[in-house]
Amino acid sequence: MPAPAFPPGPRGYPIIGVLPQLRSDPIRTFLDAADRYGTVAYLKAGPYHGFLLSNPADIKHVLQDNARNYHKSPLYERLKDGIGNGLLTSEDSFWLRQRRLAQPAFHRQRLVTMAEAMVSCTEQKLERWDRAASSGEIIDLVAEMMALTQAIIVRTMFSTDLGATAEVVNRTWPIINRRIGETFWSTKLETTLPLPANRRMRNALHELETVVYRIIADRRQTRRDEPDLLSMFLSARDDETGTGMTDRQLRDEVMTMLLAGHETTSLALSWTYYLLSQHPEVEQGIADEVDRVIGGGRPGFAHVEQLPHVRQAIEESLRLYPPAWGFSRLSLGEDEIGGYQVPKGSIVFVIPFMVHRRPNLWPDPERFDPDRFTPEHESVRPRFAYIPFGGGPRGCIGSQFAMVEAQLIVAAIAQRYRIELVPGQQIRPEPLITLRPSPGIRARLRRRPH
Ligand code: HEM
Numbered sequence: 001m002p003a004p005a006f007p008p009g010p011r012g013y014p015i016i017g018v019l020p021q022l023r024s025d026p027i028r029t030f031l032d033a034a035d036r037y038g039t040v041a042y043l044k045a046g047p048y049h050g051f052l053l054s055n056p057a058d059i060k061h062v063l064q065d066n067a068r069n070y071h072k073s074p075l076y077e078r079l080k081d082g083i084g085n086g087l088l089t090s091e092d093s094f095w096l097r098q099r100r101l102a103q104p105a106f107h108r109q110r111l112v113t114m115a116e117a118m119v120s121c122t123e124q125k126l127e128r129w130d131r132a133a134s135s136g137e138i139i140d141l142v143a144e145m146m147a148l149t150q151a152i153i154v155r156t157m158f159s160t161d162l163g164a165t166a167e168v169v170n171r172t173w174p175i176i177n178r179r180i181g182e183t184f185w186s187t188k189l190e191t192t193l194p195l196p197a198n199r200r201m202r203n204a205l206h207e208l209e210t211v212v213y214r215i216i217a218d219r220r221q222t223r224r225d226e227p228d229l230l231s232m233f234l235s236a237r238d239d240e241t242g243t244g245m246t247d248r249q250l251r252d253e254v255m256t257m258l259l260a261g262h263e264t265t266s267l268a269l270s271w272t273y274y275l276l277s278q279h280p281e282v283e284q285g286i287a288d289e290v291d292r293v294i295g296g297g298r299p300g301f302a303h304v305e306q307l308p309h310v311r312q313a314i315e316e317s318l319r320l321y322p323p324a325w326g327f328s329r330l331s332l333g334e335d336e337i338g339g340y341q342v343p344k345g346s347i348v349f350v351i352p353f354m355v356h357r358r359p360n361l362w363p364d365p366e367r368f369d370p371d372r373f374t375p376e377h378e379s380v381r382p383r384f385a386y387i388p389f390g391g392g393p394r395g396c397i398g399s400q401f402a403m404v405e406a407q408l409i410v411a412a413i414a415q416r417y418r419i420e421l422v423p424g425q426q427i428r429p430e431p432l433i434t435l436r437p438s439p440g441i442r443a444r445l446r447r448r449p450h
């Protein structure tokens with residue numbers, strides 16, 4: 001039988017293929033491959049056949065229509081080393097059970113209550129910003145947003161304030177995140193070598209885990225029944241055996257929510273301000289809208305639907321700088337995508353950063369234009385052309401949570417401050433697990449006149 005014809009793609013090296021390029025500049029490698037080789041491009045990644053998709057119909061096929069044929073790819077292994085076998089990384093019946101358990105925590109009714117916590121955490125943060133606004137002090141915007149979304153996820157998911165443990169999360173999380181990002185394309189062996197970076201990662205993980213186990217033990221002991229995710233996981237019983245989740249399973253779910261529930265949203269906000277600083281007219285439009293809809297009152301869930309300018313600016317920022325910039329799947333059996341045979345055991349790459357910049361889907365793709373998200377424009381776009389939250393059964397469970405949170409934060413900030421970036425900064429997107437503004441964003445707060 002003739003060998004199957006793979007789609008066109010960059011040649012790469014013998015055996016390792018384009019792995020060096022993917023390690024050193026994954027975004028450029030994916031953008032170039034999509035530009036040069038069409039809607040399905042072949043990228044050999046070490047031992048794997050790799051298929052890069054840029055046609056929304058093909059992406060829908062993999063994420064939704066034929067989702068059963070796919071698991072998360074081996075690239076999630078390093079993530080698993082950190083957050084274990086939780087909702088983001090588990091598969092099949094175990095995943096489905098956990099997803100069903102978690103789902104009620106994200107229902108609309110719960111969102112209304114959680115919006116309250118989102119606003120109160122934001123108010124606390126803005127109080128602290130007051131001094132920086134008076135003195136003209138420079139703030140590290142990414143760190144500020146990270147701390148805010150961390151406080152929110154802990155409050156809404158676990159009904160607790162981090163208190164003294166906030167310092168541990170703040171300190172350990174960046175170490176863990178960076179190391180997972182750096183070793184994304186590495187083998188397990190490389191992460192177990194006695195290197196200082198590996199040691200730092202292990203220590204940070206241990207420290208963070210200790211905090212997480214403490215939150216779990218505290219709840220088990222006090223038997224407080226809060227209407228939050230932790231209670232749902234704690235009260236869950238296996239249909240057949242009647243047993244509950246072990247501490248280890250709980251630890252994995254808590255670590256997953258801690259990671260997935262704050263990092264991405266904080267980056268979405270940071271990129272939004274990066275873009276708004278270059279588009280003062282959009283920023284002013286947001287301020288006017290917030291003024292009209294909320295005035296000097298307290299933002300709340302009821303306002304969210306009345307703030308289309310705020311929502312569209314965030315959506316456009318998620319298009320240009322999707323925090324989950326790329327994800328991937330492993331084919332469990334053979335498949336056919338875009339007319340090509342995809343052998344069992346192949347990696348399929350879905351790269352929002354690239355898909356969101358295809359000129360056939362997004363005219364003048366580099367331009368920041370929130371109007372792309374007006375209902376008229378949205379109605380004519382293929383659903384899988386815009387995938388900041390993935391799609392199909394493994395799509396983001398927290399997408400509405402994140403949008404409500406981001407809108408309320410932007411609205412609350414707009415009531416009081418304008419965020420002005422320190423001029424002359426060179427900021428570029430750094431693709432770790434998530435897409436970070438590197439080396440950070442330095443900004444000043446300007447008080448808005450009332
Ligand atoms: C702007 C913010 C966010 C972005 C861009 C984002 C993006 C994503 C993406 C792309 C996926 C799919 C990954 C894949 O297919 O491999 C995902 C899954 C997930 N996200 Fe989010 N997310 C955000 C906020 C949140 C929040 C706030 C939570 C929790 C409160 C959350 C929890 C999760 C979980 C648990 C999964 C795994 C779902 C499953 O496989 O069943 N995310 N997210």
